[in-house]
Amino acid sequence: MTRTTVAVERPTREGRAVAKSVTRAAKSAGVDRSAGRRRTSTIIVTGILVVVAIYFLVPVYWVIVAATKTSQDLFGTFGFWFSPHFVLWSNLHDVLTYDGGIFLRWLGNSAIYAGLGGIIATYLAAAGGYALAKYEFKGRNLVFGTILGGVLVPGTATALPLFLLFSQLHLANTYWSVLIPSIVSPFGLFLCRIYAQATVETSLMEAARLDGASELRIFHTLGLRIMAPALVTVFLFQLVGIWNNYFLPLVMLSDPNKFPVTLGLNNWLSQVDRLPEFYQLTTGGVLLSIIPLGIAMIVLQRFWRGGLTEGSVK
Missing domain, CATH: 1.10.3720.10 (MetI-like)
Known part of the structure; x- marks a missing residue:
């Protein structure tokens, strides 16, 4: 039983050692493991998503702000910020x-x-x-x-x-x-x-x-x-x-x-x-x-x- 256990564990340890050595070699060689993603494309995609999110969220934000104002403040104050008179409720x-x-x-x-x-x-x-x-x-x-x-x-x-x-x-x-x-x-x-x-x-x-x-x-x-x-x-x-x-x-x-x-x-x-x-x-x-x-x-x-x-x- 002891010999069998040792025989099974030895390849596992050797495999782990090989995997570690390959990982270290890849890191030393500067290999990118990010599944083909590049920093430039990530920045571009993130920027586009931010612009789209702003496009959809700005009208909602304006509605929230406008609902807190009186009719006079709605036209007499800055549209994207709250007025001194908070009358939402x-x-x-x-x-x-x-x-x-x-x-x-x-x-x-x-x-x-x-x-x-x-x-x-x-x-x-x-x-x-x-x-x-x-x-x-x-x-x-x-x-x-x-x-x-x-x-x-x-x-x-x-x-x-x-x-x-x-x-x-x-x-x-x-x-x-x-x-x-x-x-x-x-x-x-x-x-x-x-x-x-x-x-x-x-x-x-x-x-x-x-x-x-x-x-x-x-x-x-x-x-x-x-x-x-x-x-x-x-x-x-x-x-x-x-x-x-x-x-x-x-x-x-x-x-x-x-x-x-x-x-x-x-x-x-x-x-x-x-x-x-x-x-x-x-x-x-x-x-x-x-x-x-x-x-x-x-x-x-x-x-x-x-x-x-x-x-x-x-």
Whole structure:
């Protein structure tokens, strides 16, 4: 037993000695072990990322600063710094209590449009992308090309035809007129198809079929879990897109109680000429409107990591 142990440990010690000698030689020769990265390229990439981050964060910073000012200070002081009169809490109180708390209703409407619309759109995109990626049927590429063509059509071009259609169906000026167009995502279907082709292994589906699982059960228990990073991406795209949507609600809705927060804030902004205090309401409302999106981004970003089943089949 002793001889065997010594025989096994000796090559290990010799291998470590060789590895150390190679490492020392590489360091003495000045060999770069940074996986092909150069200092210049690192500096350039970091600089570009800093510029992009500033580009996106500066408007948010301005909104935060503007929400702390009165209407006079908003135009009488430097825009990117706080004024001597810090009135953030009173501004937010006025936003939440104005006209019987209409802003909270707008915020709730946006949550319904964006939350429910994003969930349904993500599920439909996942189902369609999964089917187009994993099932062979006649006309599959034609169907995919037709749906993908919807990406090339801007939403503003379809708003008026949709309004005429919903008017004929007596659905204009209802929640459905904004919600139904929001549950379709051609880009989400494209992304889900590409991701399903790359991650959902056919052998896993066949194994589930051998165990007696139906196709719907395979999709819900296997496909959706593997596609989770793509689904989160689609949901966030839909959430932000629907939340910031302005033109479609403008065309479809006339009742202020059904307005989303974007249309409501624009309604306030249109009254600043005769009532300057609406500047404070608008800036405070904009600050409150971006908080739900920030929370959603922070909560859902962890799902962008690769799924646990990636690489399970070799």
